[in-house]
Amino acid sequence: MEWFFPTRTFIEQHGGETGIDDSFAAQSMSGKGAWILGRSMFGPSRGPWLTDDWKGWWGDDPPYHVPAFVLTHHPREPIVIKGGTTFHFVAEGIRVALEQAKAAAGDKDVRIGGGPATIRQYLAEGLIDELHLAMRPVILGKGEPLFAGLDLREIGYTIDRWVAGERATHVFLKYDKPRD
Numbered sequence: 001m002e003w004f005f006p007t008r009t010f011i012e013q014h015g016g017e018t019g020i021d022d023s024f025a026a027q028s029m030s031g032k033g034a035w036i037l038g039r040s041m042f043g044p045s046r047g048p049w050l051t052d053d054w055k056g057w058w059g060d061d062p063p064y065h066v067p068a069f070v071l072t073h074h075p076r077e078p079i080v081i082k083g084g085t086t087f088h089f090v091a092e093g094i095r096v097a098l099e100q101a102k103a104a105a106g107d108k109d110v111r112i113g114g115g116p117a118t119i120r121q122y123l124a125e126g127l128i129d130e131l132h133l134a135m136r137p138v139i140l141g142k143g144e145p146l147f148a149g150l151d152l153r154e155i156g157y158t159i160d161r162w163v164a165g166e167r168a169t170h171v172f173l174k175y176d177k178p179r180d
Helices: 019-029 094-105 117-123
Strands: 030-038 067-071 085-089 109-114 132-136 159-164 170-176
Touching: 019 132, 019 159, 030 094, 030 117, 067 094, 085 132, 085 159, 094 109, 094 117, 109 117
Parallel strands: 030 067, 030 109, 067 085
Antiparallel strands: 132 170, 159 170
16 A cells, blocks of 8 residues: 555645545545445454444544445444444345445445455455556565465456556456346
8 A cells, every 4th residue: 555655636635746646545535326345354352242342443534434234143233423424234145235335335436445355356246347456566475365266267367558657557457248
């Protein structure tokens, strides 16, 4: 995410860099009507919820500002946060979360915010129309591979376009198979 942090979109109130990366950063944060997150994107705990006090990594002002649907195996009551974010906890699977997110988003986009396991599940089912990858040459070490076990061509994804930015190359995958 180092490509994203210096952009004006990320640091609006302090002024940030403009250019290609900022253009993609702004696009990525606009037009969203709902988000879907894996549990790790919401918080560090696993298993049953230990407390209802935890309201996410971001404190009182998460960056979503729209309904966010958190995939979990342990249901929980929704959490309403200032700025328009409501976290809904979905234990019925990725398709139910997508249905709920689409209903909440109306005619706006649903963003799958990750982490990698969440994105892989949606890719494997061909449920992501477009995937924006911001690729930056860094060595990360250990981590969770985004495409492990997936044959993107077989599933129906193609490379739609790529654009070199100031700090990242932006690659867009598109789902190209007809849907039922």
